[in-house]
Amino acid sequence: MSKNKSIAAIASTENDTTSTSLFSFHKFDGFFQELGELTRFAGNFFKSVIRPPYEFKELMKQCYLIGYQSLSLVAITGFIMGLVLTIQTRPTLARFGAESWIPGMIAVSIVREIGPVITALICAGKVGSGIGAELASMKVTEQIDAMEVSGTNPFKYIVVTRILATTLMIPILVVFADFVSFIGGYLGVNILGDVGLRFFFTQVFDKLGYNDLLPAMLKTVFFGFSIGLVSTFKGYNATKGTEGVGLSANAAVVLSSLCIFIIDAIAVQLTSLLVK
Amino acid sequence: METKQSEITVGLEAQNKVESTYIVEIKNLSKSFGENHVLKDITINIKKGENLVVLGKSGSGKSVLIKCLVRLMDADAGSIHILGNDITNLKAGALNDVRKKIGFLFQSAALYDSMTVRENLEFPLRDFKDKTAEEIETMVKNGLESVGLPDAADLMPSELSGGMRKRIGLARTMILKPDLMLYDEPTTGLDPITSKEISKLILEVQKKEKTTSIIITHDIECARITANRMIIIKDGVCAAEGTYKELESSEDEWVRSFFE
Numbered sequence: 202m203s204k205n206k207s208i209a210a211i212a213s214t215e216n217d218t219t220s221t222s223l224f225s226f227h228k229f230d231g232f233f234q235e236l237g238e239l240t241r242f243a244g245n246f247f248k249s250v251i252r253p254p255y256e257f258k259e260l261m262k263q264c265y266l267i268g269y270q271s272l273s274l275v276a277i278t279g280f281i282m283g284l285v286l287t288i289q290t291r292p293t294l295a296r297f298g299a300e301s302w303i304p305g306m307i308a309v310s311i312v313r314e315i316g317p318v319i320t321a322l323i324c325a326g327k328v329g330s331g332i333g334a335e336l337a338s339m340k341v342t343e344q345i346d347a348m349e350v351s352g353t354n355p356f357k358y359i360v361v362t363r364i365l366a367t368t369l370m371i372p373i374l375v376v377f378a379d380f381v382s383f384i385g386g387y388l389g390v391n392i393l394g395d396v397g398l399r400f401f402f403t404q405v406f407d408k409l410g411y412n413d414l415l416p417a418m419l420k421t422v423f424f425g426f427s428i429g430l431v432s433t434f435k436g437y438n439a440t441k442g443t444e445g446v447g448l449s450a451n452a453a454v455v456l457s458s459l460c461i462f463i464i465d466a467i468a469v470q471l472t473s474l475l476v477k
Numbered sequence: 478m479e480t481k482q483s484e485i486t487v488g489l490e491a492q493n494k495v496e497s498t499y500i501v502e503i504k505n506l507s508k509s510f511g512e513n514h515v516l517k518d519i520t521i522n523i524k525k526g527e528n529l530v531v532l533g534k535s536g537s538g539k540s541v542l543i544k545c546l547v548r549l550m551d552a553d554a555g556s557i558h559i560l561g562n563d564i565t566n567l568k569a570g571a572l573n574d575v576r577k578k579i580g581f582l583f584q585s586a587a588l589y590d591s592m593t594v595r596e597n598l599e600f601p602l603r604d605f606k607d608k609t610a611e612e613i614e615t616m617v618k619n620g621l622e623s624v625g626l627p628d629a630a631d632l633m634p635s636e637l638s639g640g641m642r643k644r645i646g647l648a649r650t651m652i653l654k655p656d657l658m659l660y661d662e663p664t665t666g667l668d669p670i671t672s673k674e675i676s677k678l679i680l681e682v683q684k685k686e687k688t689t690s691i692i693i694t695h696d697i698e699c700a701r702i703t704a705n706r707m708i709i710i711k712d713g714v715c716a717a718e719g720t721y722k723e724l725e726s727s728e729d730e731w732v733r734s735f736f737e
Binding site for chain 1: 547549569573574576577579581583584585587588589590591600601603604653
């Protein structure tokens, strides 16, 4: 009897293990399916981007909406970034008598890491959610179908233009945010000290080299591309009616932010390898 | 022998003529979603200038039928010929050329939210590079006048009422003067007076532009006003066919129930 019980217990454990592994498998199944669809979506983008007709007018409009209309938000964020970074690091550097390093430290940390990542995250929130919600709304209200039926390629008109616009605009916004951060840093330095504008910016640019600028700029291109790609993918493939609009906007922000961190981690590794 | 040959030739010509009178030929069309067989072996022919109304209960596959006609959905089996083109086998470029000859009025009108009414009407014209700005302006003006909204050009879709949205949607689809118009429940969500106005507008447009129309609806008043011929879909098949009067006095109780 007890033997039977133990056999039953083993069988039950085995069943539990099987069901657990099946559950995990299905979870990964969905992940890989989505990854495959995203890859195909990216493939369609590269195919469509080189084939005419080119939607220049819509591209310009999207560049204006994504770039120009994000300037104020990026400026405020950049300014605070520079100011706070200076105020926070000043006491530590002062303890070692290294206050003169502040401009250089700000320059390298802003240009290499904080500027690109924070600006990209801000844009993932503002631009990514906007694109995700807009496209999802167009999908559920049949506007994308209406475009398709009128003989226009909606993928080219809606998706390609938005991905190109984010890829072009995010690096420009990052450069702008970096510059405004330096101004914030300059003001931060002058709260407790007295440093001339010319001296501050000479120190900033002296400490920056191509090794700092080029990898940072290159990764912002990938940040922009990933924000555009993920947001349009989530919006274009929205389902579940109006509920899907919220889900798409949310997923666009979460996945774009995740992509930014993954790209950043890879970029840091590659940069350190190449610089060596 | 000569007589026989000429008879054959005449016969073939007559056959071709009969075939060419059909703008839409749907043969044995089937469409399923998993285990749900929405359309089963549907065959419909529509003559030039005809207004065909497709009636049916909600979920009977009416909208799926017209979405298959423009390849917004791909049919599982069967063939669809529109204006002499086998839609089911066309490649993207050729399909888009045929689509430009078809107007599709969506249930929600599907106006582009981020564009003004003028931009909505200009949108289908953007591939016609030979048209000057003045010509486009005239076409937009005429389109808006034809639906009775001449002053709506600079409004945004969010500023329009349901009836106005449908009218603008109709103006946008009519701007390319399509040979075939597809209406997906054009009067749904409208009050009876506006519904009647839209139905009359559909008829007016059809007479003026001599288009062929397929109207998907379950609004019996809309069907009465617009239909030359009607089809009722039940369980994925054509359950009844005839004119409004024929179907209204049908012996089938289920068919008659639509008219009560």
